[in-house]
Amino acid sequence: MQSITPSAQTQLHLISHPLVQHKLTLMRKKEASTTTFRTLLNELSSLMAYEVTRDMLLQDVAIETPLEPMTGQVIDGKKLVFASILRAGNGILDGMLTVVPGARVGHIGLYRDPKTLQAVEYYFKMPQDMHERDVIVVDPMLATGNSAAAAITRLKACKPKSIKFVCLVSCPQGINTLHQAHPEVAIYTAAVDRELNEHGYILPGLGDAGDRIFGTQ
Ligand code: URA
Numbered sequence: 001m002q003s004i005t006p007s008a009q010t011q012l013h014l015i016s017h018p019l020v021q022h023k024l025t026l027m028r029k030k031e032a033s034t035t036t037f038r039t040l041l042n043e044l045s046s047l048m049a050y051e052v053t054r055d056m057l058l059q060d061v062a063i064e065t066p067l068e069p070m071t072g073q074v075i076d077g078k079k080l081v082f083a084s085i086l087r088a089g090n091g092i093l094d095g096m097l098t099v100v101p102g103a104r105v106g107h108i109g110l111y112r113d114p115k116t117l118q119a120v121e122y123y124f125k126m127p128q129d130m131h132e133r134d135v136i137v138v139d140p141m142l143a144t145g146n147s148a149a150a151a152i153t154r155l156k157a158c159k160p161k162s163i164k165f166v167c168l169v170s171c172p173q174g175i176n177t178l179h180q181a182h183p184e185v186a187i188y189t190a191a192v193d194r195e196l197n198e199h200g201y202i203l204p205g206l207g208d209a210g211d212r213i214f215g216t217q
Contacts, residue, residue, distance in 0.1 A: 001172070001195050007179065008180075011187055013052075013187065014189060027041065034215035041092065041095065042095040045096050045138075046095040046096065047095075049096040053080070053099070053136075058074065059074055059076060077101065078102045079133050080103040080135075081160070082105050082138055083106040083126065084107050084139075085137065085138070085148065088139060089137075090107075090213075091140060091210075092138040092140060093105060093138065096136070106135070108155065118150075119151075124154060130160045131158075134161050134162045135163045136163075136164050136165075136166055137152060137163060137165045141206075143171065143201065145173065145175065148167075148174070152165070153182075163184075165188065167190075168206075169191045170191065171194065172192065172195070173196055193205055
């Protein structure tokens with residue numbers, strides 16, 4: 001069993017809010033229906049969006065209340081991109097867009113070549129002007145870390161201003177692999193589980209996130 005390296009630990013943000021932990025536990029249950037799983041994932045994604053956007057820059061803006069003028073502060077949500085790693089990442093988008101409706105959305109599709117075991121891209125679409133944007137990469141499970149690392153390598157070719165990674169459940173192996181490939185990327189997760197099984201599933205985990213979101217089991 002691996003443990004998280006001290007270097008990777010510095011980039012790890014464990015989202016320990018009681019609401020997040022409560023909803024994650026309900027999602028993990030094998031008897032949770034597709035509807036329940038999806039609803040909880042939406043709620044949890046909105047909560048995680050609060051954590052991952054905590055350090056977003058604010059701009060002063062002059063407004064008038066019914067009583068007098070004042071200077072308020074706003075974010076420029078359009079500068080943010082949620083980049084979903086297909087297909088399970090799409091389950092996180094709606095909840096995050098509820099909180100930041102102006103954000104742009106990108107998609108990254110990768111599959112693992114069964115012979116070379118390397119990630120092969122089959123889809124990649126990002127908004128324009130990526131050099132002006134902060135990107136939050138979303139995928140429910142950080143398992144081996146290989147697809148997250150490959151997705152971020154591809155994303156870096158667009159030269160975004162910054163990249164963060166958000167998942168629900170992770171494990172030490174995935175965290176270490178992603179951190180080794182991209183040491184500057186902050187990793188946000190609601191749980192660090194024990195280990196991977198021989199099929200690359202996280203234990204105890206929650207099973208196949210894509211199947212549970214889309215009801216394809
Ligand atoms: N992908 C999943 O959906 N679940 C895991 O446990 C690992 C990878």
